[in-house]
Amino acid sequence: MKGSLSVRNIVIAGVLGAVAILLGVTRLGYIPVPTAAGNATIMHIPAIIGGIMQGPVVGAIVGIIFGVSSFLNATVPLFKDPLVAILPRLFIGVIAWLVYVGIRRKSEYLAIGTAAFLGTLTNTVLVLTMAVVRGYMGAEVAWTVAITSGIPEAIVGTIVTLAVVLAWKQIGKGKKSKISEDL
Amino acid sequence: MASEFDLSRNITIGQYVPTGSFIHRLDPRIKLLVFTILVLAIALNTSYLGNALGLLLSIYLFWASKIPISYGLSGIKPAIPFIIILAVLQLIFQGNVFSGGKVFFEYGFILITSESIRLVIVSAVRFVEIILLSSVLTLSTSTTDLTHAIQSLLSPLKKVKFPVHEISLIITIAIRFVPTFAIEMEKMMKAQASRGADFGSGEWWRIIQRTKDMLPIIIPLFNIALSRAEDLILAMESRCYTPGNDRSSYSVYKAIGRDYIVLMIGLLFSALLLFYHFPY
Numbered sequence: 001m002k003g004s005l006s007v008r009n010i011v012i013a014g015v016l017g018a019v020a021i022l023l024g025v026t027r028l029g030y031i032p033v034p035t036a037a038g039n040a041t042i043m044h045i046p047a048i049i050g051g052i053m054q055g056p057v058v059g060a061i062v063g064i065i066f067g068v069s070s071f072l073n074a075t076v077p078l079f080k081d082p083l084v085a086i087l088p089r090l091f092i093g094v095i096a097w098l099v100y101v102g103i104r105r106k107s108e109y110l111a112i113g114t115a116a117f118l119g120t121l122t123n124t125v126l127v128l129t130m131a132v133v134r135g136y137m138g139a140e141v142a143w144t145v146a147i148t149s150g151i152p153e154a155i156v157g158t159i160v161t162l163a164v165v166l167a168w169k170q171i172g173k174g175k176k177s178k179i180s181e182d183l
Numbered sequence: 184m185a186s187e188f189d190l191s192r193n194i195t196i197g198q199y200v201p202t203g204s205f206i207h208r209l210d211p212r213i214k215l216l217v218f219t220i221l222v223l224a225i226a227l228n229t230s231y232l233g234n235a236l237g238l239l240l241s242i243y244l245f246w247a248s249k250i251p252i253s254y255g256l257s258g259i260k261p262a263i264p265f266i267i268i269l270a271v272l273q274l275i276f277q278g279n280v281f282s283g284g285k286v287f288f289e290y291g292f293i294l295i296t297s298e299s300i301r302l303v304i305v306s307a308v309r310f311v312e313i314i315l316l317s318s319v320l321t322l323s324t325s326t327t328d329l330t331h332a333i334q335s336l337l338s339p340l341k342k343v344k345f346p347v348h349e350i351s352l353i354i355t356i357a358i359r360f361v362p363t364f365a366i367e368m369e370k371m372m373k374a375q376a377s378r379g380a381d382f383g384s385g386e387w388w389r390i391i392q393r394t395k396d397m398l399p400i401i402i403p404l405f406n407i408a409l410s411r412a413e414d415l416i417l418a419m420e421s422r423c424y425t426p427g428n429d430r431s432s433y434s435v436y437k438a439i440g441r442d443y444i445v446l447m448i449g450l451l452f453s454a455l456l457l458f459y460h461f462p463y
Contacts, residue, residue, distance in 0.1 A: 005349045005426050007419050014356025015412040019404065021357060022364050042401070049405065061350075065357055160398070164405040 005057065013058045016046040017065035024069045041123075041153065043070065044092050045160050048119040051093030052100045052112060052165055059093015066092075088126030095122040109162070116161035117154050124150035199325045206248035206319070210442040211328035212335050217449030218320045224453035225312050229301065230461035234308045237456065241315035248323045255318040259311055266310055270303045330355040331432065349426050360411070367407050368400060375399050 023043045047066055051059025067086035096119030103111035128142040128150075201207065206214075225237045245252045275293055288295040321329070334351040341347050381396060438446075 005346055007424055007426060008416050010349055010352055010426060011356060011412045011416045011419065012409070014353040015360055015408045015415075017353065017357035018360035018364055019408050021361050022368070022404075025361070026365065026368070042397070045401075046405075061353060065353075160401055160405075163398075163402045164409075167402070167406055168409045 009054050009058050012054050013050060013061045013065075016050045016058075016062045020044075020046040020062060020066040021069045024066075042156055042160060044089070044120060044123045045116075045157055045164075047089065047093040048096040048116050048157065048161055049164055051096035051119065052115055052161070053168070056094045056097045059097050060090050063089040063092045063094075084127060084130045088123065088130055091126060092119050092123050095119055109166075112162055112165050113158050116158040119161075120154040120157035121150065124153060200250050200254065200322045201325075202249040202323075204247065204249040204323070205441075206244065206323045209445060210436050210438045211324050211332040212436060213438055213442045213446050214320065214324060215329065215332040215336060217446060218316060220453045221449060222313055222316060224456040225309055225316075228309075228456045228461075229305055231301065231305065231463045232461040233456050233459075234305050234312065236452075237312045238308060238315075240452065241312050241319065244319045245315065248319055250319070250322050254322055255315045258314050258318050266307050270307055274299060274303050326355055326358050329358075331434075331436065335436070346427070348430070356415070360408070363411075364404065364408060368404055371400055371403055 020043055023046075043066055044063075047059055047063040050062040064086065067089035070089075071085035096115040099118050100111045100115035103114055124146055128146055132139055132142050221237075221240075225234070228234060228237065241255075242252065245255055274295060285297040286294065287297065287300070324332075330351045333354060334347055337345075337347045337351065380399060
């Protein structure tokens with residue numbers, strides 16, 4: 001692992017982790033929808049952005065921070081199970097990174113958008129799969145949740161991620177630290 | 184009106200109240216260890232008396248650390264609706280799982296027994312205890328101390344090349360920035376509200392509207408976060424911070440007599456909660 005975490009990776013993982021915690025603590029990260037799950041979440045977006053910007057390790061670390069904070073804040077018994085709350089969140093950033101790297105050559109916009117869309121679906125699908133596997137809900141309920149809250153979540157996730165990453169790439173041009181390239 | 188945007192007031196994480204009390208001066212490693220064991224013991228205890236003892240202990244700790252208990256209570260306030268919802272759900276649906284004891288009420292699948300009432304009361308009190316205990320820990324220990332403690336408790340993992348130092352630095356940065364971003368977010372919400380924006384007051388079924396209301400807050404939040412990250416990266420690199428190096432620390436912790444006494448008391452108390460069979 002030595003060398004895989006640069007100063008940039010450490011700081012960005014920490015800051016995005018802070019955003020993930022904040023979205024969870026202030027309840028701003030939840031958009032109430034009329035489904036069994038009750039909420040569509042946007043708390044996974046920091047993990048996707050971390051994955052796109054800094055690679056799979058940062059994506060996975062932000063995912064863990066998100067998972068632990070959702071585990072600690074959980075009020076639904078479903079998320080008091082670490083296997084449901086933490087484990088699936090590891091993969092959000094990793095999948096987003098894989099998709100982004102795969103499509104990046106064709107179009108930057110398409111790559112970020114698709115990565116965000118599939119990253120969100122990863123969260124929805126894996127969490128619901130774990131919920132069914134661990135016996136918290138039946139498969140039909142899981143399908144309903146996937147369609148009614150997963151699709152809006154994915155759309156919101158795509159819009160927010162595109163806006164943030166594109167804006168950041170503009171800011172980054174002038175201010176990006178030169179030292180990290182030299183090291 | 185403005186009070187609904189007071190985000191930072193509800194966040195007790197990462198806020199340090201220096202009163203210099205006995206609790207503040209304890210070795211942070213011991214504090215973290217005792218805290219973890221106590222939370223585990225409280226989480227596993229299902230008796231009334233045991234949880235009453237736990238509640239007394241957490242209130243005593245506030246008194247001993249000279250921190251006004253209102254800090255702890257402000258952490259509980261936002262959790263109250265969820266505690267109530269959880270209690271109602273448990274009362275209705277858990278009767279069959281925690282049957283036993285006297286049956287008070289039975290209708291269809293609803294079964295209320297003395298055991299399920301015990302579950303409801305105990306889990307609500309336990310929630311309060313854990314919130315109070317974790318607020319004492321974070322209010323009486325600076326984030327630097329806390330991270331050093333995490334790092335030193337995780338350090339056996341260094342043997343398997345796990346980047347202990349880096350991970351603990353990430354955790355510090357994350358915890359450190361939560362209140363900062365909360366203040367920034369408050370400013371943005373007030374600014375947006377003053378130009379007539381509306382947050383989350385739309386009807387709950389209008390998903391798209393409510394999402395659109397969020398965008399002017401969330402996108403600048405990320406941008407502020409990332410530009411702060413750039414500043415921090417530059418600051419760290421210009422001070423020649425190199426990840427993965429062996430480094431020594433300015434303050435070296437050395438547990439002394441009273442730390443071991445606290446550790447012993449904490450262990451005994453946890454053992455009491457875990458193994459003693461409380462009559463009530």
